[in-house]
Amino acid sequence: MNTLLQWDRWLQKSVNLDMISPINDKLMSLWSAEWPWFLIVLGFAIPIIRSRQWPRLWAIGWIGLTVGVSDMVSHYILKPWFGRIRPCRMEGLVRIVEGCSGYYSFPSNHAANAAVFATLWFLLFSRFQGSLAVLCAFVIGMSRVYLGVHYPTDILGGFIWGTFLALISYLIWQRLPLSRELAKA
Template sequence: MIFKLLSSQVPWLLLLACLFLQSAYRRQWANIRALFWLGATVGISDAVAAQIIKPFAARIRPCIALNWIHVVDGCAGSLSFPSNHASNGAAFAAFWFMWKGGPIGWFALACAFCVGISRVYLGMHYPSDVLGGFVLGSCIGGLSFVLARRFILSESPNTTAIKKEAV
């Protein structure tokens, strides 16, 4: 049950929505920009894995290739490498870890790891699919954070002036 939940989009979308609402309530505009950027990062990770790498690698899922694999909830799709779930989770976790760090950053990394494990447990991916997804997502998340820090997280003259006026 927990592995199916980890593989669902619902908890992650709820988490992003809660963080967005909290940041909006507190008027933390830099956080809101970063959360939108983070959502786009996960979308890019998903698109690169599904639209570029999967058709190129063309590896068949273990639940199709190996008839003895126990599948918990049916075999979805046909291509396996890389795992989109692992890639998206790693992109989210890498960005979050670099942005927030600390215990919450480590928690995000642990959640991404659990998502990857769930994909193997559910019979949807080989371990190497998950590892490939982790590498891809970590690279995309890390690069995205570097760009976000450069373009949206750095203080602009307007935000500095607003902070000085508030003091």
């Protein structure tokens, strides 16, 4: 356990302190915001909407529902249960780039939600776009550490939780009549 905590602190310092630059401050703040994800989702969804592929739109709704479940369970159940205090709430531990929202940090909602989206998009639609979403999820996770609001293990825990939930969601989706419609499309 000591080794994991040492690794966590070392990686926290490497990302949060050793990468300091005004450009990184802006880029990481941008990647950490929620609105770029809406643009990414919209970019992935526009071709589906234009071609009126209704089963695929239902699948996008399913992804959104799963992201919502991930977000609520992480925020209302997992974070209070684990009770890990955010690094930005620990005086002098990290450099805080733009404030410190919330009190608990494990698991990262940003990481969990990004993992749900990327995993389900990969499984339901396009392996290429899903791989791009995985890359975006990684950058989002790194941005949360850079901004000082999460430990690296919060991100790892979020990725694990989000991927697990996405796989459960995918198994449920496959049993729904809508999934057969998507397979025909």
